[in-house]
Amino acid sequence: MQQLFVIKIGGNVIDDEKNLSAFLKNFAAVDGKKILIHGGGKIATKLGDKLGIESKYINGRRITDAETIDLVTMVYGGLVNKKIVAQLQALQCNAIGLTGADANIISATKRPVTKEGIDFGFVGDVNTKELGISNLELMVANGLTPVIAPLTHDGKGQILNTNADTIASSIAVALSSLYDVRLIYCFEKKGVLENVADDNSAIPLITKDIYQQLKTGNKLFDGILPKIDNAFAAIDSGVKEVLIGHADDLLQNVTETTTGTLIK
Amino acid sequence: MQQLFVIKIGGNVIDDEKNLSAFLKNFAAVDGKKILIHGGGKIATKLGDKLGIESKYINGRRITDAETIDLVTMVYGGLVNKKIVAQLQALQCNAIGLTGADANIISATKRPVTKEGIDFGFVGDVNTKELGISNLELMVANGLTPVIAPLTHDGKGQILNTNADTIASSIAVALSSLYDVRLIYCFEKKGVLENVADDNSAIPLITKDIYQQLKTGNKLFDGILPKIDNAFAAIDSGVKEVLIGHADDLLQNVTETTTGTLIK
Numbered sequence: 001m002q003q004l005f006v007i008k009i010g011g012n013v014i015d016d017e018k019n020l021s022a023f024l025k026n027f028a029a030v031d032g033k034k035i036l037i038h039g040g041g042k043i044a045t046k047l048g049d050k051l052g053i054e055s056k057y058i059n060g061r062r063i064t065d066a067e068t069i070d071l072v073t074m075v076y077g078g079l080v081n082k083k084i085v086a087q088l089q090a091l092q093c094n095a096i097g098l099t100g101a102d103a104n105i106i107s108a109t110k111r112p113v114t115k116e117g118i119d120f121g122f123v124g125d126v127n128t129k130e131l132g133i134s135n136l137e138l139m140v141a142n143g144l145t146p147v148i149a150p151l152t153h154d155g156k157g158q159i160l161n162t163n164a165d166t167i168a169s170s171i172a173v174a175l176s177s178l179y180d181v182r183l184i185y186c187f188e189k190k191g192v193l194e195n196v197a198d199d200n201s202a203i204p205l206i207t208k209d210i211y212q213q214l215k216t217g218n219k220l221f222d223g224i225l226p227k228i229d230n231a232f233a234a235i236d237s238g239v240k241e242v243l244i245g246h247a248d249d250l251l252q253n254v255t256e257t258t259t260g261t262l263i264k
Numbered sequence: 265m266q267q268l269f270v271i272k273i274g275g276n277v278i279d280d281e282k283n284l285s286a287f288l289k290n291f292a293a294v295d296g297k298k299i300l301i302h303g304g305g306k307i308a309t310k311l312g313d314k315l316g317i318e319s320k321y322i323n324g325r326r327i328t329d330a331e332t333i334d335l336v337t338m339v340y341g342g343l344v345n346k347k348i349v350a351q352l353q354a355l356q357c358n359a360i361g362l363t364g365a366d367a368n369i370i371s372a373t374k375r376p377v378t379k380e381g382i383d384f385g386f387v388g389d390v391n392t393k394e395l396g397i398s399n400l401e402l403m404v405a406n407g408l409t410p411v412i413a414p415l416t417h418d419g420k421g422q423i424l425n426t427n428a429d430t431i432a433s434s435i436a437v438a439l440s441s442l443y444d445v446r447l448i449y450c451f452e453k454k455g456v457l458e459n460v461a462d463d464n465s466a467i468p469l470i471t472k473d474i475y476q477q478l479k480t481g482n483k484l485f486d487g488i489l490p491k492i493d494n495a496f497a498a499i500d501s502g503v504k505e506v507l508i509g510h511a512d513d514l515l516q517n518v519t520e521t522t523t524g525t526l527i528k
Contacts, residue, residue, distance in 0.1 A: 051314055070343060078342020079334060082415070082423055086365045090421035094399075096367040101350045103360040103408055135358075138406055144367055144399065151346070157354035159346055 004140065004179035005034040008168035012188040013247050014041035014080060023247045024084065028091035033140050033179065035171060037148045038084060039164040044075040058118050064161040069122040073159050076149040084147050095145045100152030101159060103135035106167060108152035108160050124152040124160025126167065131174045169234045176238030183239050185227065186247035191261035192228065196221045202245065206263045208232065231263040240264070268404065268443035269298040272432035276452040277511050278305035278344060287511045288348065292355035297404050297443065299435060301412045302348060303428040308339040322382050328425040333386035337423050340413040348411050360408045364416030365423060367399035370431060372416035372424050388416040388424025390431065395438045433498045440502030447503050449491065450511035455525035456492065460485045466509065470527045472496065495527040
């Protein structure tokens with residue numbers, strides 16, 4: 001099968017124009033079929049502050065009320081997405097910016113109010129069995145590079161705010177029947193660190209056995225566990241391998257493990 | 265050749281949620297291949313006011329400075345475009361929201377400073393010979409309905425603000441070698457009016473001969489002349505016919521002239 005890179009970037013890349021330009025140059029140079037998923041970054045919060053839209057959090061999770069969903073639709077789906085697309089076009093990468101509503105590629109269900117009574121508002125959980133993969137595949141097969149904002153829709157006319165990591169893994173899994181998918185998460189660290197205080201202690205390879213040993217030895221910091229669990233979930237669902245690390249390193253030679261952590 | 269509808273809506277439809285919903289219901293029901301182009305409406309101006317971004321005009325034309333291009337990229341490319349797409353999806357119309365940067369469908373050239381020294385800023389004039397029609401055609405042929413925001417790009421990484429009427433006619437002309445294109449301009453009047461004071465005086469048909477007679481008799485108000493000139497220019501370049509009128513009427517039976525003005 002042909003290789004496909006599904007690459008996710010977050011705030012540490014998006015929020016800094018220089019970082020973003022450098023990343024996009026590397027991304028455009030990646031040879032082969034690829035999809036970029038971007039998070040939201042801090043621009044929405046900054047703009048919300050100017051507009052008097054309060055950023056509300058419960059237990060560290062953002063609440064997306066009616067004003068906020070309009071705000072993130074503008075910023076994620078408009079400003080951030082189209083700036084990335086225009087820059088990639090200048091780098092001869094034929095990008096096409098999408099949200100989950102476009103071509104119905106990602107439908108989602110509005111998260112119900114929790115047992116504890118927490119209403120996350122217009123947050124969507126991906127309907128993983130109902131992705132519009134044929135339309136995404138149509139674009140990829142015809143040389144287009146989808147650039148996907150962290151927005152989905154409920155099929156009833158409502159845009160929803162959805163976690164970019166989840167969008168990336170859902171798309172990677174759904175396309176794994178058609179491609180050898182390498183799912184790449186770019187974040188602020190050089191990989192899964194053996195010693196949190198030492199940024200050069202990235203573990204080069206994590207298999208299920210190694211993961212078990214690391215967990216038993218309490219070697220890993222808690223924050224990274226969900227990322228690794230998600231990576232193994234993606235692999236169990238067909239993704240060939242997952243790479244976690246810093247954008248600067250990962251795309252230098254995206255077909256080999258460089259300084260990031262390879263999970264397989 | 266198969267028929268294709270290229271339909272443009274402006275502020276009178278976009279700025280009112282009820283009007284927009286009613287229009288989209290009619291639009292989704294139009295049987296056959298179709299493309300929607302939307303203008304910006306007043307949301308950008310309202311949001312700009314809240315953000316302290318002054319709307320500047322010279323001779324009635326908006327100046328698009330750096331703050332303003334970000335603002336319209338958010339509002340036109342994000343908020344307005346994605347709300348339309350999500351609503352069309354709910355109506356079982358498989359819409360895909362695009363700007364000119366996406367899939368490189370519309371490249372443009374930043375308008376040079378005029379002889380009089382007027383700098384319109386980030387305004388783009390469509391490079392009509394360089395449209396990415398093959399990618400647009402790929403979507404249309406595969407059952408997708410493009411929804412296009414009035415934004416283009418310069419191929420060097422910059423988004424530009426472009427007149428939606430011009431985008432509509434450029435796309436209509438470019439696709440006229442592949443389809444019988446009916447270009448439809450929805451505006452606030454029921455058509456080209458013989459008597460400006462009487463909204464029910466729409467002229468059902470304007471040919472070049474009739475247009476000449478109307479102009480000679482000073483029957484038409486000046487504001488409508490550029491619209492008719494553009495319509496004939498599109499027809500001279502291959503578009504089959506142009507229909508001008510009110511959204512409420514035009515889409516009821518889009519394959520026949522109803523109460524609008526047909527130009528051919």
